[in-house]
Amino acid sequence: MRILFISQLFDPEYSIKGLALMQRLVAEGHQVEVLTTFPNYPTGKVFDGYSVKFRQVDDCSGVRVIRLWSHISHSKSKLSRAWSYLSFTLMALFASLFSQKPDVVYAYHPQSTTGLIGLLMKLFRGVPFITDVQDLWPDALIATGMRKDSMLLRGIGHWCALVYKHASQIVVLSEGFRQALINRGVPAQKIHLVYNWCPEEQRIAAVLEQSANSSQGDGAASFVYAGNLGSAQALTTMIKALGSFDKNKLTFTLIGGGVEKEQLKRFVAEAGYNNIFFSDYVPATQIFDVLSTADVLVIHLKDDDLFRITIPSKTQSSMAMGKPILMAVGGEANQLLVKAKGGEGAEPEDQQSIQQAAVRLLAIRQTWPELGHNARIFYQQRLSMDVNYRKLLTVLAGATK
Numbered sequence: 001m002r003i004l005f006i007s008q009l010f011d012p013e014y015s016i017k018g019l020a021l022m023q024r025l026v027a028e029g030h031q032v033e034v035l036t037t038f039p040n041y042p043t044g045k046v047f048d049g050y051s052v053k054f055r056q057v058d059d060c061s062g063v064r065v066i067r068l069w070s071h072i073s074h075s076k077s078k079l080s081r082a083w084s085y086l087s088f089t090l091m092a093l094f095a096s097l098f099s100q101k102p103d104v105v106y107a108y109h110p111q112s113t114t115g116l117i118g119l120l121m122k123l124f125r126g127v128p129f130i131t132d133v134q135d136l137w138p139d140a141l142i143a144t145g146m147r148k149d150s151m152l153l154r155g156i157g158h159w160c161a162l163v164y165k166h167a168s169q170i171v172v173l174s175e176g177f178r179q180a181l182i183n184r185g186v187p188a189q190k191i192h193l194v195y196n197w198c199p200e201e202q203r204i205a206a207v208l209e210q211s212a213n214s215s216q217g218d219g220a221a222s223f224v225y226a227g228n229l230g231s232a233q234a235l236t237t238m239i240k241a242l243g244s245f246d247k248n249k250l251t252f253t254l255i256g257g258g259v260e261k262e263q264l265k266r267f268v269a270e271a272g273y274n275n276i277f278f279s280d281y282v283p284a285t286q287i288f289d290v291l292s293t294a295d296v297l298v299i300h301l302k303d304d305d306l307f308r309i310t311i312p313s314k315t316q317s318s319m320a321m322g323k324p325i326l327m328a329v330g331g332e333a334n335q336l337l338v339k340a341k342g343g344e345g346a347e348p349e350d351q352q353s354i355q356q357a358a359v360r361l362l363a364i365r366q367t368w369p370e371l372g373h374n375a376r377i378f379y380q381q382r383l384s385m386d387v388n389y390r391k392l393l394t395v396l397a398g399a400t401k
Contacts, residue, residue: 001400002031004102004127006117007109008070008088010036011060012047014284016196016313017108017132019060024389026062033099034063035092037070042228043257043281044073055095068092089113096121104168104399105129112137112156115163128168128399134196136177139306143232161185168399171392176309176332192395197385198317204288208322211292220275221250221362223326224294226287227314229258234302234349236267238328241354242298243273249362250275252298255290257281291321295368296343296361300328303349311336316383322376324368326361328354342375 003025011019022032038056039047046052056067070088073080096105096117105121107114111133118129138146138156146153164170164186171194172178178191198204223242229235235254242252252275254264261278268276282290291297297318301307308331315333318325325343327334334345346357361368381387 001104001396002033002100002102003104003106003396004033004035004096004099004121005106005108006035006092006096006114008037008085008092008114009041009109010034010039010065012284013039013041014199014313015109016199016316018199019063019065020199020385021389021392022063023061024385032063033102034065035095036065036067037088037091038067038072040072046072066095068095085110085113089116093117093120097124101125102127104396106132106396107167108132109134111135112160112163115160115167119163119166122166129166130169130171130395130399131163131167132171133177133181134173136180136306136310139180143302143304143306145231169395171395174309174311174332180309190398192391194388194391194395195383196311196313196316197383197388198313198320198379199385200284200288200317201320201385203285204317204320207288207292220248221365222293222295223250223252223298223358224255224291224296225252225298225300226255226282226291229254229256229261229264231260232302232307233258233260233300235260235264235300237349237351238298238300238354239264239268239273239276240271241351242358243268243271243276244355245275245358247275250358251277253277253279253294255279255282255287288317288321291323294323296326297321297323298326298328299333300354301330301333301348303330303347307348308332316379319375319379319383322372324361324371325375326354326357328357336378337375340375340378342371342378 009015025032038050038052052069054069058065068091071084073084105118105127107118107129111131115131121127122129137160138153141153142148170191172191173196175193178193181191182188265278299312299314301312307329311333325337327337328346328348330348337343337345344357344360347353
């Protein structure tokens with residue numbers, strides 16, 4: 001099968017369905033071509049070793065990766081970020097329409113704009129396409145502050161419905177997403193739940209072999225959040241909750257970058273918390289070495305109906321790390337943690353609930369290795385690449401029938 005995979009996000013960025021998946025497909029006899037841009041997420045700066053060109057073609061162990069020019073942006077400016085998405089979409093659309101005809105198009109990221117490419121490839125070249133729903137639009141825009149009565153929002157909603165209608169197959173990351181699309185009239189038979197996995201499984205396994213993977217004894221417990229520091233993460237409440245602990249009992253470190261980082265740093269300074277620390281963005285190749293020294297991994301999202309039916313990618317990577325987890329997302333993500341018996345759940349943006357969860361974790365410190373082990377076993381049995389890769393093959397086969 002000849003697969004055209006389209007994603008604005010791709011390795012060496014932290015891309016879940018990225019190079020490892022493409023190489024696995026190639027190893028099993030498929031031909032894979034990737035359309036992407038130059039790596040810059042989440043810093044908004046092009047990674048070392050890359051420079052923006054009109055077009056660059058690389059061969060990555062049999063995977064043909066075509067990097068295309070796009071506007072690079074990671075600012076608060078909605079227009080700048082919109083142009084980033086649109087410029088990539090236009091470049092990738094032109095490249096796909098004049099490329100060798102594939103058997104299937106896999107439209108990955110961003111789903112709403114790459115869906116245009118899939119739709120036009122179906123219309124003009126008769127190629128079926130798969131759309132992968134990592135963000136439920138327009139709900140995601142509402143969750144990050146856009147007005148519900150916006151004409152733009154209604155237009156996006158109609159556009160997404162059109163993409164769902166014409167997609168041969170639809171991949172979703174949670175049962176909640178699946179039910180949401182069914183409620184919008186999308187036929188259930190073409191919606192497939194394929195859990196995201198952690199794309200750094202091998203790296204994590206190597207890190208765990210080298211580390212003791214245990215708590216740090218009787219000293220201050222190290223709680224760590226690693227990821228984007230943006231409005232969707234709503235980390236002010238988490239800071240308030242964990243900042244209330246004595247620094248000799250608990251420290252909380254936030255690793256990463258994002259549009260809210262400077263605001264969060266000012267908040268911590270003004271509040272006078274002495275157990276809250278910030279660290280710069282750490283590349284995916286190094287982050288798991290850092291996380292291996294943590295006692296508890298923290299996951300938090302804004303309290304929103306959309307986020308209660310999503311599963312943030314930190315869920316998979318945190319479980320794969322074999323660490324106890326403080327999960328304050330609510331809904332389906334919290335339910336997975338309960339099934340895994342891998343930590344403590346709390347309600348998002350609820351300071352008291354988060355404090356109580358942290359107190360419960362501190363009270364059972366001697367069980368943290370067991371909680372981490374439970375989380376890792378659950379990941380391997382339910383969320384790993386091996387398990388969900390087989391589901392994805394079924395989706396690919398269904399798209400080309």
